[in-house]
Amino acid sequence: MSRTVTIANLQTRPMPDFDTALNEALTLAQKAVSDGAELLCLPEYCGGLKTDGAAFAPPHASEAEHPVINGLRDFAAKKGVDILIGSVAVSGQGAKFNNRGLYVDKSGEILSRYDKIFLFDVNLSETQIYRESDRVEPGDQAVVANTRFGRIGHSICYDLRFAQLYRDLAQAGAEILFCPAAFAVPTGQAHWHVLNRSRAIENGAFMISPCAHGAVDGGGASYGHSLIVNPWGEVLADGGDAAGVSMATIDLDLVAATRKRIASLQHDRPYTLSQNEPVSTAAE
Template identity: 45%
Template sequence: MTTSSFTVGLLQMTSSTEPEENRAALEAGLRDLAARGAEFVMTPEMTGALDGNKARLRANARPEHADETLALARSLAAELGLWVLLGSQAVVVDDGPDSLLANRSFLIGADGGLRARYDKIHLFDVDLPSGERYRESASYRPGCEAVVAATPWGQLGFSICYDVRFPHLFRTLAQAGAQMIAVPAAFTRTTGEAHWHTLLRARAIETGCYILAPAQTGLHKDGRTTFGHSLVIAPWGEVLADAGEGPGGVIAQVDLSHVADARARIPALRHDRAYELVEVRES
């Protein structure tokens, strides 16, 4: 019998540049969250390796069929009877040493089968006031498909990190049937302190969806610092769980019946209207 209620676990990690280290942390985290009652576990963006060095990142990346972190996540999902969202991996999609990678998220069923995949659409090319500089487009090609996939409890929409700043993507997912939206992330501390909670709560309120956001945290081997605070947010905007700043896991109860309640109270998804932009210039 299907139910709209389940226990979600968000794994908060400090992924290094070494995939083997990260796989050990992934296995320990999935086992811990399963033992705590999680039925669906989500991991952060770049679970397998967080690395700003383009050459090293490319050398460690593998095609989807040969990705050892993905294989481990599938094996553990089947062993533990968990649904798993592997937040994202750097995946080889074209031949050649200079080819771009995909920043790809994977949905894995409790039998270990791959149910859906999503490539990050919006790439983080930013110069921050702190002096931090990021050029995702130097390593990754952008995705071009919004994705909604079925789970045993309801419809899941996909996004990754910087996508959260593009509300039209979240609205598209909700209007296509998503009741919950995953936001695996590696938010910088600078932008996280300023915007993380606000953006995620806004996306929940705008769409009437649960927002499930597993995050990277702390000081990483490549020198960057991420914000942490993996969040579970209800459709009315309440923060149900916040993992704080340390690595580990957090669990929360999700009841997708609250999605319909929130959307009935504020039916904004049904109120979109077509309009034209009129630009008034000085004469």
């Protein structure tokens, strides 16, 4: 018997506060459920996002009291669907917050949580500078979890550039790799599709990557093009350039079949790195 699941990426817009973020998410969630989705996936900072100069300044609250987390948990239980809460800002012990993703099952219970490890500190241009680490405390734990649809592995946005994380998740049994994002437009246009397809191909896994779309309050914009990519690197769904829902039905049996065809996850070998000293061209 095949192991299929219908997945919907909810391509929300970056919203400046909890209420508008939750309303945006629930509107698209209702549409996805009406269209037959069993697993709903939301982008990074789906609980609200603003920028303050180079820093990220989303609204944040404790996990227990977070209105977006609680609203989505209630929706999951009411509709009997699983939800990947791509990420929300969760208050930490000190001045910084965590960029946290959560997987919620159909009863509304949190099955797993992941704090983003690799933070977006980049200089895209003289005017586009981002320092996520100014206000975000990085995580230090990679996370895999068993769900009713299969074994999943968490990541968030900038993590996409760190291939070893995905290899570790896949070698720990993850069949579905999540990368919710609010990818910037310049890097999205250049790298989003190729990086997602690469992570899927390298690991013989499905990549499910919901990405926010549109302008961010305070400056910046998210790229959109939420993706569902199969283990052979084929794009099954692309959310395009507007808020909305994109869906695909995936068959998890394709993961084992692909990994049997190309068993690269089993072919690690130890090696050392040799570096020659640069040849001097100066006169002796």
